[in-house]
Amino acid sequence: MSLLHVKNLHVRVEETEILKGVDLEVNMGEVHAIMGPNGSGKSTLAQVLAGREEYEVTEGQVLYKGQDLLELPPEDRAREGLFMAFQYPVEIPGVSNVYFLKAALNAIRKHREQEEMDAMEFLSYVREKMKVVKMEETLLQRPVNEGFSGGEKKRNEIFHMAVLDPVLGILDETDSGLDIDALKIVAEGVNSLRSEKRSFVVITHYQRLLNYIVPNHVHVLVDGKIVRSGGKELAEELEDKGYVWLEDKLEMPVGV
Amino acid sequence: MADNSTDILEQRVEQEYQAGFVTDVEQETFPPGLDEDVIRKLSAKKREPEWMTEWRLSAYRKWLEMKEPTWANITYKPVDYQAISYYSAPKSQADGPKSLDEVDPEILRTYEKLGIPLHEQQMLAGVAVDAVFDSVSVATTFREKLAEAGVIFCPISEAIREHPELVKKYLGSVVPQGDNFFAALNSAVFSDGSFVYIPKGVKCPMELSTYFRINAMNTGQFERTLIIAEEGAKVSYLEGCTAPMRDENQLHAAVVELYAHADADIKYSTVQNWYPGDRETGVGGIFNFVTKRGLAAGRRAKISWTQVETGSSITWKYPSCVLKGDGSVGEFYSVALSKGRQQADTGTKMIHVGKNTTSTIISKGISAGHGQNTYRGQVKILKGADNARNFSQCDSMLIGDQCGAHTFPYIDVQNPSAGMEHEASTSKIGEDQIFYCNQRGIDTEDALSMIVNGFCKEVFNELPMEFAVEARKLLEISLEGSVG
Numbered sequence: 001m002s003l004l005h006v007k008n009l010h011v012r013v014e015e016t017e018i019l020k021g022v023d024l025e026v027n028m029g030e031v032h033a034i035m036g037p038n039g040s041g042k043s044t045l046a047q048v049l050a051g052r053e054e055y056e057v058t059e060g061q062v063l064y065k066g067q068d069l070l071e072l073p074p075e076d077r078a079r080e081g082l083f084m085a086f087q088y089p090v091e092i093p094g095v096s097n098v099y100f101l102k103a104a105l106n107a108i109r110k111h112r113e114q115e116e117m118d119a120m121e122f123l124s125y126v127r128e129k130m131k132v133v134k135m136e137e138t139l140l141q142r143p144v145n146e147g148f149s150g151g152e153k154k155r156n157e158i159f160h161m162a163v164l165d166p167v168l169g170i171l172d173e174t175d176s177g178l179d180i181d182a183l184k185i186v187a188e189g190v191n192s193l194r195s196e197k198r199s200f201v202v203i204t205h206y207q208r209l210l211n212y213i214v215p216n217h218v219h220v221l222v223d224g225k226i227v228r229s230g231g232k233e234l235a236e237e238l239e240d241k242g243y244v245w246l247e248d249k250l251e252m253p254v255g256v
Numbered sequence: 257m258a259d260n261s262t263d264i265l266e267q268r269v270e271q272e273y274q275a276g277f278v279t280d281v282e283q284e285t286f287p288p289g290l291d292e293d294v295i296r297k298l299s300a301k302k303r304e305p306e307w308m309t310e311w312r313l314s315a316y317r318k319w320l321e322m323k324e325p326t327w328a329n330i331t332y333k334p335v336d337y338q339a340i341s342y343y344s345a346p347k348s349q350a351d352g353p354k355s356l357d358e359v360d361p362e363i364l365r366t367y368e369k370l371g372i373p374l375h376e377q378q379m380l381a382g383v384a385v386d387a388v389f390d391s392v393s394v395a396t397t398f399r400e401k402l403a404e405a406g407v408i409f410c411p412i413s414e415a416i417r418e419h420p421e422l423v424k425k426y427l428g429s430v431v432p433q434g435d436n437f438f439a440a441l442n443s444a445v446f447s448d449g450s451f452v453y454i455p456k457g458v459k460c461p462m463e464l465s466t467y468f469r470i471n472a473m474n475t476g477q478f479e480r481t482l483i484i485a486e487e488g489a490k491v492s493y494l495e496g497c498t499a500p501m502r503d504e505n506q507l508h509a510a511v512v513e514l515y516a517h518a519d520a521d522i523k524y525s526t527v528q529n530w531y532p533g534d535r536e537t538g539v540g541g542i543f544n545f546v547t548k549r550g551l552a553a554g555r556r557a558k559i560s561w562t563q564v565e566t567g568s569s570i571t572w573k574y575p576s577c578v579l580k581g582d583g584s585v586g587e588f589y590s591v592a593l594s595k596g597r598q599q600a601d602t603g604t605k606m607i608h609v610g611k612n613t614t615s616t617i618i619s620k621g622i623s624a625g626h627g628q629n630t631y632r633g634q635v636k637i638l639k640g641a642d643n644a645r646n647f648s649q650c651d652s653m654l655i656g657d658q659c660g661a662h663t664f665p666y667i668d669v670q671n672p673s674a675g676m677e678h679e680a681s682t683s684k685i686g687e688d689q690i691f692y693c694n695q696r697g698i699d700t701e702d703a704l705s706m707i708v709n710g711f712c713k714e715v716f717n718e719l720p721m722e723f724a725v726e727a728r729k730l731l732e733i734s735l736e737g738s739v740g
Contacts, residue, residue: 075694103706
């Protein structure tokens, strides 16, 4: 059984249909990259999987661990191990990063019928996880994302992922706006979390990130449909030829 | 414990209660209406000296000349001042509910969530209880400890009789009788309240709080509080209660006066959660018209107001500081929440008179449901106030799209060396923030209280520890059902 199975997913926002029949199957331990030009529906796919309300699913199905994902409210998806790293992480003034994460982790643990962590336990647990993305201690005490630089915000997302220990990590354009050093730190963080018991869907516009996070599968999303799937070499081909290459070929049958 | 010894204990506690706190035990209530005779009778009932009766009468005559203010951003049905009874003896068993079964279940639910002990629940709900063991004995112990330090802490009615020289000197010295319509009315008919006197150089050995919780019961709708800190004295005073209180008086017009001599420090914290009225119609809620002012009279005196206002159907309240002494400091930290049909028009006045005076204003307004929240603040820097400094920050948060937030800052600077900073923001609790929390596994209700508590953090940090915890919980409860 696959971890995530998206079948013929159609999604609209207000009057516009954005996803027009997406199929995707992610097995345990795999890393799938989804690439595509701006406006192709990449982020919509991530948002729908995470449970954002504004998106209306008009057709299709998503199975996660064999259950109907779309039936679950977003917090239950998170508690079941689905994590999304946001393209634009949200600021929560006055709420410290560490307090926020403790509340999140304990909500998840409670759902899994594990005992909640107390403050001391949590702090030592979190210190261990900070090494994953080379977080400075000060970022723990600062309010969630408030006054963080672009790079710090993205690192913080990966840090959250390390702490919450998900089964499926969805990275929504985590590389956008990062300089090469920050990109490397983020990619190293993700790589250190790769395991047989965790899968990733990495959404990106550029091939660059995939030099560091090497995917098992690459899919190209154009105009709401996956038009091409392949191995990591597909990403390199795209880098050379650009998306236009695929858009031109759209009229022709493509192997999916 | 055997029945017999319980009886004895009950009797004993009751005796102490009568001796210590309740001065009048008549079961009498005046017929509605207000004139000079009523005030004379009221003063006589309270066994007040002649000067006090005259003081009340002079306030009454001023009140007759005054008009009810209409400038606030609130609407309510006119109050008929002749339909109110201006004297009511402490509640008898006959008035209150017979048991908690008769109390609004929503209120009981709040008590439970706040973790309030059963005895205290009954007391707050107005259920007649003969003796509240723990609280009364605790109160007595506190009273003794305070007396050792030379601190006077008693009902103001007692202070009028036993410390007339202090009351005469300070009553009305910060809020004069004719200050405003409601203050004048209060001066004429105030029922009871607290009196605090901290002698020179004394740091009050405890927060004046637990005691007050008991002391404040049934002080009636026209409460009067007077706090005096002599040179170098320090006191922290907590007013109010986080639990909703049963009260059949719709109009509350209180006056609080703080007087700080040189190097004295008075910190006054309020958590107000009076009945806000029916969620849909607003019917039955308290009209809270309060005049609170502190005078930093001496050099380097400090007055600090912290308030968390979540109750009442109407709040009209502007705790203020008059910074007269050179180098004196005024602070105002406020959280005001309006939900349902609540309206709050609240803020502060900082009047800089002395040189090198500084003031800080941090105001957080939260509106949910159909609530309307107004910040109204004045910073006035007089001619002689060289190098005065003010920092103001007014933030509003909106939850939902039926509520409103309004900000009216008034600034009047008459000295060119003044420094002023004003920051204001309005934010809507974003779907984005809620979704972000949801995506991390936190449900919407917890997310909301987390976001709002974060918003109020700077103010909660000013509250004494245990009060801050209660205030946080209270906010959580108040916000239940505000989203989704």
